[in-house]
Amino acid sequence: MIEIDEDLCKGCEICVAFCAKDVLEMSDKFNKKGVHPPLVVREEDCNLCGNCMLYCPDLAIVVAEEEESE
Amino acid sequence: MKLVHPLMKYVRPGAISTATCTGCGDGIIAQAVLRAIDELELNIDDFVFVSGIGCAGWIPSPFFNADTLHTTHGRPIAFATGVKLARPDREVVVISGDGDLAAIGGNHLIHAARRNIGMTVICANNGIYGMTGGQVAPTTPLGLKTTTTPYGNVERAFDLCALTDAAGASYVARWTTYHARGLTRSVKKALTKRGFSFIEVISQCPLQYGRRTGVGNAVAMMKGYKENSLSVKKAASLSEEELKNKIIVGELVDKDMPELTEQIEKLRRIHE
Numbered sequence: 025m026i027e028i029d030e031d032l033c034k035g036c037e038i039c040v041a042f043c044a045k046d047v048l049e050m051s052d053k054f055n056k057k058g059v060h061p062p063l064v065v066r067e068e069d070c071n072l073c074g075n076c077m078l079y080c081p082d083l084a085i086v087v088a089e090e091e092e093s094e
Numbered sequence: 095m096k097l098v099h100p101l102m103k104y105v106r107p108g109a110i111s112t113a114t115c116t117g118c119g120d121g122i123i124a125q126a127v128l129r130a131i132d133e134l135e136l137n138i139d140d141f142v143f144v145s146g147i148g149c150a151g152w153i154p155s156p157f158f159n160a161d162t163l164h165t166t167h168g169r170p171i172a173f174a175t176g177v178k179l180a181r182p183d184r185e186v187v188v189i190s191g192d193g194d195l196a197a198i199g200g201n202h203l204i205h206a207a208r209r210n211i212g213m214t215v216i217c218a219n220n221g222i223y224g225m226t227g228g229q230v231a232p233t234t235p236l237g238l239k240t241t242t243t244p245y246g247n248v249e250r251a252f253d254l255c256a257l258t259d260a261a262g263a264s265y266v267a268r269w270t271t272y273h274a275r276g277l278t279r280s281v282k283k284a285l286t287k288r289g290f291s292f293i294e295v296i297s298q299c300p301l302q303y304g305r306r307t308g309v310g311n312a313v314a315m316m317k318g319y320k321e322n323s324l325s326v327k328k329a330a331s332l333s334e335e336e337l338k339n340k341i342i343v344g345e346l347v348d349k350d351m352p353e354l355t356e357q358i359e360k361l362r363r364i365h366e
Contacts (some may be wrong), residue, residue: 027097032110036117036300041313059116078274079316081121082112083105086097 026064026076032084035059038094039076039085045069048076098248101128104138106159113152117312119271119297123218124153124275127189130281141175141185142158146170146199149299150191150218169197171206174213182355185285186213192233193223196252200232203254207261207290211354214284214291217254220299229300235339238307256292259347266293266347270296270319273343288353296341 026047028077033055039062040048047070051063061084064070077087112121120185131138139161143154147167155162161184162241165173170188178186188195195203195217221238223229227311228241233254237246255268265287277295284291298304298315309315319341326344329337 025096029099034116036312038117038312038316042316077099078125078129079122079271080125081114082116083099083101083121083125086099088097 025088026067026070026087027088028062028064029084029086031057032082033057033061034082035061036081037062038081042075042079044073044075045071049066075077080092101125104128104131104159106156109157109159112124112157114149115299115301117300118340119220119296119299119312119316120150120218122159122271122274123150123189123216123277123295123297126277126279127153127187127216127286128158129278130285133278134282136185136285136286140183141187141285142181144177144186144190146169146175146190146194148191148223149193149220150189150358151298153189153195153218156188165208168194169202170194171199171202171213171215174185175202175206175209175211178211178213178355179358181361182212183306188213189227189284190215190216190217191224192217192219192221192252192254195230196254196257197232203292204257204261207258207263207292209354210262210264210289210351212288212290213295214281214287216281216284216293216295218297219254219294220297220303221251223300223305224299224302228299228306241302255292255346258290258292262290262351262357263292263347264349264351264353265291265345266294267292267345268294268296269343270316270323270341271298272316272319276343283345288356289351305326 048062049065077085114120138173142161144163155164230240230243231250267280300312323341329342
């Protein structure tokens with residue numbers, strides 16, 4: 025599962041460019057900083073490679089395996 | 095369930111965001127250093143981070159929740175040498191830019207490497223003076239048009255890895271921000287190394303380098319690093335002509351040499 029802290033994002037689009045599975049897209053909305061944060065659009069395609077998390081210069085993306093809920 | 099970034103525990107409360115511009119490679123370097131500490135399961139309170147003036151000086155200070163020393167321009171290694179000599183038990187890490195470490199602080203860099211003092215120096219090399227408006231730096235590639243070289247740079251760039259290798263460093267590696275995994279691996283190795291370790295990270299400055307020189311934004315610069323880099327192994331079989339304008343990434347030097355604080359301790363024991 026991918027979680028984006030939208031208010032930490034500065035809108036550099038590195039996560040969108042380096043996602044091998046095109047999971048992310050830039051959204052139309054504005055965050056607190058006045059930039060467009062990315063949006064998770066195809067989460068089912070994500071293979072948890074963690075590229076977006078690794079390359080995010082602002083520690084705004086977290087990728088983790090989904091915990092099974094009871 | 096809300097996920098919390100695993101490295102957020104190392105970020106100083108109140109330092110809500112990195113101090114860098116949109117798409118700056120310094121954030122990727124900050125994350126690589128914190129991830130290396132996390133993966134080695136080291137206590138960040140045992141670290142002293144020293145930085146100088148420039149954009150990269152803001153990587154540890156105030157972002158890392160550890161002891162940080164934000165020093166005068168070009169002098170982080172001089173301050174770090176003092177810290178290491180006074181407290182050899184501390185892990186001393188210098189994180190600064192190319193202008194700080196290679197231009198004004200060039201002499202400190204080569205002498206720390208010569209002394210082989212046990213510290214890790216991470217140089218964020220963006221090839222330009224980013225914070226002051228994109229002036230030419232000693233690491234700017236030949237022919238590049240910057241604010242102060244409108245007709246192209248006529249000076250050759252410093253090869254920082256060859257410089258520290260010649261000065262006697264124990265560990266030397268070069269990576270780019272595209273190679274974040276390799277960088278993390280190298281930081282882990284440098285932190286466990288006893289002698290002087292130097293890691294050069296070719297990092298993007300989308301505003302002063304990318305925009306002014308026409309290379310493009312952060313994504314275009316990182317894709318350029320991907321295309322123009324070669325591993326040490328691959329580069330060994332190529333000629334000098336083929337290696338022109340290429341970035342050689344990987345571990346360049348890894349050797350064991352007597353470390354300065356250990357030598358001083360030995361001397362102290364003999365004369366006690």
